[in-house]
Structure formats: C-alpha cells, structure tokens
Amino acid sequence: MKLFKNIPAWLKNKYLLTIMVFSVWLLFFDDRDIITTHFKHRNELKQLEQSRDYYLQQIDTTKKELEDLKQNPEMLEKYAREKYWMKKENEDLFILPE
Template identity: 60%
Template sequence: MRTVFSKILPVIRNKYLLSLVVFSVWMVFFDDRDVITTHFRYKSELNKLEESKEYYQQQIDQTRAELAKLQTDPDLLEKYARERYRMKRDNEDLFIIEDKVTE
C-alpha cells in the first residue's frame, strides 16, 4: 500500500496537473461561460430561433399565395388597394370611420 501511495503523491503534488484540474473544474462549473449553463442557454435560444424561422416561413408562404391571387384577379387587387392603402377612384369621396373602444 505504501508503494502505491508513494507513486500517487508526486503526481498529486505536480503543480501543472493541479493547475489543470482546478482550471477545468472552474470552467465547467463556476465561470460565467461555463460549459453546462452555456450549453443549455444556447440550446434554448436555438429552439426559439427555429420556432421563429417556422413562423416567418409560414408568413412568407401566405404572402406569396396572396400575391399570386392579386396578380391574377383585378377585382381582388382593387379591393386590396382600397382596404389596405385607402385608394379611391377620381369621382369618389373616402370616409374613414374608426371604432372607439371603451374599456
């Protein structure tokens, strides 16, 4: 038993190995950019970004479908221009009525 302990003791007393062990423990558990917390934070952020990517992809598909309809149907284009951009014909008057919400 004494021979095993006498072989391990110099390894434990090695200042470089001890420094490496302390540094590794510090980086894994205690640092601001530690391995464990940073991994979970980045994984959570990645999931949020993938959800927003999916949402925006749906919006793009919806907008493309709307654009295709507007390019083929002139009546729908006129309706869209009147509702969204408040356009009117030359001989018309435009009245905008806003609902007042009371709470």
C-alpha cells in the same frame, strides 16, 4: 494523520487534483462555464428556429396573396381599397379609427 493513510494514492497526486479542480471551475464557476453557456446557446437556437419558421410561413402567405392579386382583378381592387385606402372617382372615403 490516520486520515491521509486511508486516502488512495491516486487522490494524493497533485497534478490530478489540479486538473480536477480546474475542471470543476470551468464547468460550474467560470463566466464562460460550459453548462450554462450550452443551455443559453440551445435556447437561442430554439428561438431563432421559431422565428425562421414564422418568417417562412409569412413568405408563403405573401406569395399566395400575390398570386391571387395577379390572377383576380376584383381581389386587386379589394386589396388596394383596404390596404392603401384608394377610391374610385366621384366616391367619398371615410376612415373610422378603431
């Protein structure tokens, strides 16, 4: 019983012990624990920001390409030939697999 005499009175309080155990349980052992859930959400946010940046970059390149197609008829012809395999009359088109 000498062990219990050395423990401070505030550590013997059952309400404080209950709150401490509950807090430790929520922080580390629960399915929805605070620490790992926070890290998962942070990683997901980073991935979403990276994908947002990628798509914004793709939008910019597509807008530039569209402006080039609107202004330059040679570029429009080149685009149609490469992307949609269009051809002029009396012209043969050979498609080679990569």
